[in-house]
Amino acid sequence: MAAKIPTRLHLDEEEIPKYWYNLRSAMKEKPQPILHPGTLEPIDAAGLEAVFCQEPVKQELDETTPLIPIPEGIQDFYRAYRPSGLIRAYFLEKVLGTPAEIYYKFEGTNTSGSHKLNSAGPQAYYAKEEGLRSLTTETGAGQWGTAMAMACAFYGLDLTVFMVKVSAEQKPYRKTLIETYGAELIPSPSETTEAGKAILAQDPHTTGSLGCAISEAIERAMKTDKCRYVLGSVLNHVMLHQSIIGQEAKAALDKYGISPDIIIGCAGGGSNLGGLIAPFMGDKLAGKSQARFIAVEPISCPTFTRGRYAYDFGDTGKTTPLIKMMTLGSGFIPAGSHAGGLRYHGMNSTLSKLFVDGYIEARSERQSEVFDAAVQFMKVEGILPAPESAHAIKAAMDEALECKKTGEKKVILFGLSGTGYFDLSAFMAYNDKTLKDHVPTQEELDRGFASIPDIPQNSSMEK
Numbered sequence: 001m002a003a004k005i006p007t008r009l010h011l012d013e014e015e016i017p018k019y020w021y022n023l024r025s026a027m028k029e030k031p032q033p034i035l036h037p038g039t040l041e042p043i044d045a046a047g048l049e050a051v052f053c054q055e056p057v058k059q060e061l062d063e064t065t066p067l068i069p070i071p072e073g074i075q076d077f078y079r080a081y082r083p084s085g086l087i088r089a090y091f092l093e094k095v096l097g098t099p100a101e102i103y104y105k106f107e108g109t110n111t112s113g114s115h116k117l118n119s120a121g122p123q124a125y126y127a128k129e130e131g132l133r134s135l136t137t138e139t140g141a142g143q144w145g146t147a148m149a150m151a152c153a154f155y156g157l158d159l160t161v162f163m164v165k166v167s168a169e170q171k172p173y174r175k176t177l178i179e180t181y182g183a184e185l186i187p188s189p190s191e192t193t194e195a196g197k198a199i200l201a202q203d204p205h206t207t208g209s210l211g212c213a214i215s216e217a218i219e220r221a222m223k224t225d226k227c228r229y230v231l232g233s234v235l236n237h238v239m240l241h242q243s244i245i246g247q248e249a250k251a252a253l254d255k256y257g258i259s260p261d262i263i264i265g266c267a268g269g270g271s272n273l274g275g276l277i278a279p280f281m282g283d284k285l286a287g288k289s290q291a292r293f294i295a296v297e298p299i300s301c302p303t304f305t306r307g308r309y310a311y312d313f314g315d316t317g318k319t320t321p322l323i324k325m326m327t328l329g330s331g332f333i334p335a336g337s338h339a340g341g342l343r344y345h346g347m348n349s350t351l352s353k354l355f356v357d358g359y360i361e362a363r364s365e366r367q368s369e370v371f372d373a374a375v376q377f378m379k380v381e382g383i384l385p386a387p388e389s390a391h392a393i394k395a396a397m398d399e400a401l402e403c404k405k406t407g408e409k410k411v412i413l414f415g416l417s418g419t420g421y422f423d424l425s426a427f428m429a430y431n432d433k434t435l436k437d438h439v440p441t442q443e444e445l446d447r448g449f450a451s452i453p454d455i456p457q458n459s460s461m462e463k
C-alpha cells in the first residue's frame, strides 16, 4: 500500500493529457442527432458551419473517435494555467467526521475564474486556424464572456460579447475585465441588431435575457465577414474540450491507485460535469467500473429532476437547431438566483441520454443550503467557491455524511468548477439572510413545457 495520499495530487507539466476523450464513442446507444429547425432532418456539417467554426463542427458530429488529439497550439495555451489542482479535502473530511475520502478538481485558478477557459481556448484557436477575423458570443453571468475575451486576446481575434443588460449593470467588474482583455461589450438587448431592436420595440425597459443575447450574437456573426459564433456550454464539442478536466483527474488518481466510487458535478448546460465524468463514465460503460455519477442542479431550475426528454431549441428566440435533451422548455424563465451559470432550460444531449438510460443520478438543491455548504467548505479548505460549484460541494458533503452513517469508506470526487470572487453580492445576501429559495410550481413548469415544439419526434415524449 502506498504512503499517505498527499493533499495535492501532483501532475507534472508533461503529464497533462494530450487527448480529449469523446464519451459518445463508448455509448452503445448514441444521443439523437441534432435536427435542422426548418426541415426537421438531421443537420449536416454545412448546416452548422453557417454559424460555427469548422473543426468544432466536425467534433460535434463525431460520435465514434474515442481520443481526439489536442493540437500543440492548444496544449501551449493549456500549459499557461494547467494542470488544475486535484486536492484531497482532508480538512473537510475531518470536520464532517466521515470515513469517506473526498477529492476535488479545482478549475478556478485562471483569471476567468472557471472551467470555461478550457473550451474558449480551443474555439478561438480553431477560428484563427481557419482564417476568421472575429467571433461573437453572449454571456449571462460573465464567466464565458471573460474566458472568450482572454482566449481571443491570446490568439489575436476580435470579439463582440452581448452581455445580458441586467448582468452588465449588476457586475461592472466583469464588464471591465472583458473590456480590458480587448473585447467589445454590448449590453443586450441593443440597437445594433434587428433581434435587439425588435425586443426593445416591445419593451424598452427589458432587463434582457440569455435567449435574446444569443439571437443578437448569432445575427451579428451571420452578417459579418469572416466571423462566427461561439457557445460556451451545452454542445458536445464544448463537453469534449472540457474532458481535459476528467483526463487530468484520472491521470492523477491513477498515479496513486485511487478509483472514485462517486463522482459529482454541478450542471447548468452540462459541460463541466460531462468533462469531469467523461473517462470515468467510459470505464463504467465498458463494464470496468461500478462508479455512481451525480448531477446537481438548483431547485429553481430543475432540468434533470423535473424536466422532459424532448427535442427543443437552445434559445428563447427559437432560432437554433433542435437538440434532443432534458429540457424545461426554451420558454421557461427560471427565477433569479445567484448561480447564474446554472440558469439554463436545457442540458447537453449526451448527458441527457445517459440520464434517461439510468447511468447518471440527479438531485436539486435549495440555494440557502448550498450556501451553508459553501461556507462550511471555505472555512476549512480555504477556497471561496462559485455559487454554481457550491451545488457540487453540497452533494459531496451529503454523500460523505451518508458514509458516516453506514461506516463505508467511499471515495468521492467532485468538480469545483470555479471561484466566487465575482459573486460576493451573493455572499452578501447570504450573510444578510435575504437569499430566497424559489421552487417552481407545476403551473410554472407547464408553461415552460408548452414552449417545447410540437414535432413528430416529440410525440412519444416521456412525460
Ligand SMILES: *Cc1c(COP(=O)(O)O)cnc(C)c1O
Pocket: 113, 114, 115, 116, 143, 144, 232, 233, 234, 266, 267, 268, 269, 270, 271, 272, 273, 341, 342, 386, 388, 389, 417, 418, 419
Ligand atoms: C458556467 C458555469 C457552470 C455551469 O456550466 P456547465 O456548462 O454546466 O458546466 C458551472 N460552474 C461555473 C463556475 C460556471 O462558470
